[in-house]
Amino acid sequence: MLHIKNLKASIDGKQILKGLNLDVKPGEVHAIMGPNGSGKSTLAAVLAGRDIFEVTEGEVTYMGKNLLELSAEERAKEGIFLGFQYPIEIPGVSMVNFMKTAVNEKLKYKGEKPLSAAEFLKLMREKKALVEIDSNLTNRSVNEGFSGGEKKKNEIFQMAMLEPKLAVLDETDSGLDIDALRIVANGVNKLKTPENATIVITHYQRLLDYIVPDVVHVLYQGRIVKTAGKELALELEEKGYDWIKKELEE
Amino acid sequence: METISLDINTKIEELYDSGKEAFSSSSALINKSREEAFCIFKKSGIPTKADERYRNINLESIFRHNYNTYIKKRAIDFKIDDVFKCDVPDLETHTILLVNGWYHNADEQLTILPGGAVIGSFLEASKKYPEIFEKHYGKIAKPEEDGLIALNTSFVQDGIFFYVPDNVILEKPVQIINILISDEDVQTMPRNLFVVGKNAQAKIVVCDHTLSAQYFLTNAVSEIFADRDSLLEIYRVQNEHNGSTQISSVFIKQLENSNVLTNTLTLHGGSIRNNINVELAGRNAENQTIGLYLCDKGQYVDNYTFIDHAVPDCYSNELFKGVLDDFASGAFSGRILVRPDAQNTRAYQSNNNILLTDDAKMNTKPQLEIYADDVKCSHGATVGQLDQNALFYLQSRGIPKKEALMMLMYGFTNEILSKITVEPLKERISGMVERRLRGELSRCNSCVMTCTDKSHSC
Numbered sequence: 182m183l184h185i186k187n188l189k190a191s192i193d194g195k196q197i198l199k200g201l202n203l204d205v206k207p208g209e210v211h212a213i214m215g216p217n218g219s220g221k222s223t224l225a226a227v228l229a230g231r232d233i234f235e236v237t238e239g240e241v242t243y244m245g246k247n248l249l250e251l252s253a254e255e256r257a258k259e260g261i262f263l264g265f266q267y268p269i270e271i272p273g274v275s276m277v278n279f280m281k282t283a284v285n286e287k288l289k290y291k292g293e294k295p296l297s298a299a300e301f302l303k304l305m306r307e308k309k310a311l312v313e314i315d316s317n318l319t320n321r322s323v324n325e326g327f328s329g330g331e332k333k334k335n336e337i338f339q340m341a342m343l344e345p346k347l348a349v350l351d352e353t354d355s356g357l358d359i360d361a362l363r364i365v366a367n368g369v370n371k372l373k374t375p376e377n378a379t380i381v382i383t384h385y386q387r388l389l390d391y392i393v394p395d396v397v398h399v400l401y402q403g404r405i406v407k408t409a410g411k412e413l414a415l416e417l418e419e420k421g422y423d424w425i426k427k428e429l430e431e
Numbered sequence: 432m433e434t435i436s437l438d439i440n441t442k443i444e445e446l447y448d449s450g451k452e453a454f455s456s457s458s459a460l461i462n463k464s465r466e467e468a469f470c471i472f473k474k475s476g477i478p479t480k481a482d483e484r485y486r487n488i489n490l491e492s493i494f495r496h497n498y499n500t501y502i503k504k505r506a507i508d509f510k511i512d513d514v515f516k517c518d519v520p521d522l523e524t525h526t527i528l529l530v531n532g533w534y535h536n537a538d539e540q541l542t543i544l545p546g547g548a549v550i551g552s553f554l555e556a557s558k559k560y561p562e563i564f565e566k567h568y569g570k571i572a573k574p575e576e577d578g579l580i581a582l583n584t585s586f587v588q589d590g591i592f593f594y595v596p597d598n599v600i601l602e603k604p605v606q607i608i609n610i611l612i613s614d615e616d617v618q619t620m621p622r623n624l625f626v627v628g629k630n631a632q633a634k635i636v637v638c639d640h641t642l643s644a645q646y647f648l649t650n651a652v653s654e655i656f657a658d659r660d661s662l663l664e665i666y667r668v669q670n671e672h673n674g675s676t677q678i679s680s681v682f683i684k685q686l687e688n689s690n691v692l693t694n695t696l697t698l699h700g701g702s703i704r705n706n707i708n709v710e711l712a713g714r715n716a717e718n719q720t721i722g723l724y725l726c727d728k729g730q731y732v733d734n735y736t737f738i739d740h741a742v743p744d745c746y747s748n749e750l751f752k753g754v755l756d757d758f759a760s761g762a763f764s765g766r767i768l769v770r771p772d773a774q775n776t777r778a779y780q781s782n783n784n785i786l787l788t789d790d791a792k793m794n795t796k797p798q799l800e801i802y803a804d805d806v807k808c809s810h811g812a813t814v815g816q817l818d819q820n821a822l823f824y825l826q827s828r829g830i831p832k833k834e835a836l837m838m839l840m841y842g843f844t845n846e847i848l849s850k851i852t853v854e855p856l857k858e859r860i861s862g863m864v865e866r867r868l869r870g871e872l873s874r875c876n877s878c879v880m881t882c883t884d885k886s887h888s889c
Contacts, residue, residue: 230826231827252832254830256827257830258829269820269824271824271825271842273841273842274825278838282830282838283829286831287829
């Protein structure tokens with residue numbers, strides 16, 4: 182589904198990703214872990230099409246297409262979803278209008294009919310229940326005045342509405358208490374199908390107790406330096422990242 | 432006075448002399464203040480850029496244009512109903528028309544509304560209700576303070592009179608439609624007087640339209656008196672063509688516990704200058720002065736506000752937002768005065784602007800003068816572009832860039848639109864703002880139809 186080969190990307194002339202390789206197949210959950218500043222969020226942003234990052238080398242193929250040629254909105258319509266580490270507050274734009282526009286743009290792209298008001302509201306209700314989101318939140322402006330936990334739940338709610346093929350969740354666990362973490366993780370798990378894939382970017386192993394990965398990668402200094410099964414996360418939790426750094430130096 | 436404006440002021444003096452016969456139909460009170468005002472005008476002239484309040488606008492070049500002034504009411508040789516019909520659905524209002532500054536109603540000059548409220552011709556009311564004029568006319572708009580007030584007071588003839596007696600609550604809003612229509616370039620100087628009695632409530636919607644492609648200049652003055660415990664909301668919808676210049680000076684005086692909101696929505700116009708002056712003269716008075724302006728091409732919008740906290744315990748909140756496209760320019764000046772005794776004043780102000788191009792320009796200037804020590808005041812001004820992070824957030828959900836930009840601009844304006852309490856008006860204005868932001872024409876349909884001359888790209 183996703184094939185990344187020797188990806189190099191920089192911002193303001195500073196190279197962050199330095200030759201990254203990654204393969205994700207349908208139905209898989211990949212965890213990307215790594216110390217601060219290793220390039221995790223950059224990878225997420227580059228996949229979603231943030232144009233402040235410049236891809237200087239490498240290939241990214243998604244569903245047989247050259248992903249790097251697509252605009253951010255085309256990628257979204259092709260089924261890529263980025264769960265933001267820091268969801269943006271947009272005063273004056275209502276959640277309902279935002280989601281309705283997004284869902285209908287996607288349907289239009291696929292050549293399908295837009296949802297009627299009633300169909301849309303029904304869909305909203307279903308998906309809200311899935312992530313246990315307070316119905317009042319959807320009546321407000323996008324993320325405006327939401328608590329940290331509400332913002333993250335709102336990301337998963339949007340994911341549920343858009344049903345992506347590939348979701349990249351950037352530090353979705355940061356700033357969450359244990360209840361919110363459980364709700365967010367449950368939401369992600371319920372959305373899992375044999376056809377879609379998830380990349381979970383995280384600092385801590387904690388989230389991976391709830392979203393069980395098939396593969397764990399360690400991203401360090403812009404490269405994936407270690408790949409193993411889910412037991413790697415536990416090992417990292419126990420020993421920290423220093424042993425990886427040491428291992429690399431040897 | 433600079434020599435450059437001499438010829439303009441001389442022209443105005445000639446016009447004044449030629450109007451003497453027509454002025455005789457006004458009341459004695461109005462003619463007395465007319466004479467005084469004209470003496471003042473002869474000394475002051477049209478304000479120049481040397482006047483700090485008018486440093487952003489060149490009034491001399493505006494007044495130099497060769498406009499006709501209708502000293503007498505001029506018959507319009509077509510039925511207004513044929514060319515203009517306000518088509519805002521469900522907007523149930525008492526609607527009145529002002530055409531080229533003259534009250535327009537075939538049947539009656541003054542209309543009595545439920546509870547004994549009165550709306551109608553300023554000229555007629557000044558004769559019929561001398562006691563109200565004695566008490567309020569010329570009391571807050573002072574000729575000596577501004578040459579434009581002196582000019583308007585010198586040429587006062589007609590306009591709108593609106594009176595709500597004590598304890599009367601008007602359920603339906605009152606809609607005033609200012610229409611400019613002529614086969615020649617015209618300047619008008621309408622004068623309005625609104626008096627809202629003790630414990631009375633009213634909502635007013637004022638719509639400004641140009642229905643022919645000529646150049647128009649308006650120098651309007653409104654005096655608004657809100658007695659204690661009254662509640663008044665005024666929505667101003669400015670929707671004129673690119674060949675129009677509108678100078679509108681609004682003076683509001685509020686007594687104890689009164690609550691006044693003005694929302695100035697500038698959707699279209701050539702050059703627009705709004706002076707909004709508020710005197711909080713009774714304790715616990717509340718004022719909201721808000722506005723939205725959308726300008727493109729070479730349009731110019733200049734909002735000048737002055738909130739005078741004259742007594743303790745009052746609250747004022749000012750919020751103006753603007754979106755400027757192409758090479759449009761704008762100005763905002765917000766003066767707040769907290770007088771020495773006005774303790775426990777809460778005065779807030781903000782002005783936020785989005786410039787869509789490098790050529791669009793905005794000058795914003797807060798001016799707070801605080802002479803009391805127990806006050807809460809804040810001000811803030813921003814001039815910037817749309818939030819790129821928010822834009823990416825929307826795009827990352829599959830919303831095309833053009834649509835995402837639109838949503839952000841609309842969201843920006845929504846803070847002002849959401850404060851419109853007249854629902855059908857809110858819907859209409861929201862729709863018009865959206866179309867305007869999409870770059871489409873957003874005049875009320877019935878107006879556009881009559882605008883066949885595209886010379887002002889109306």
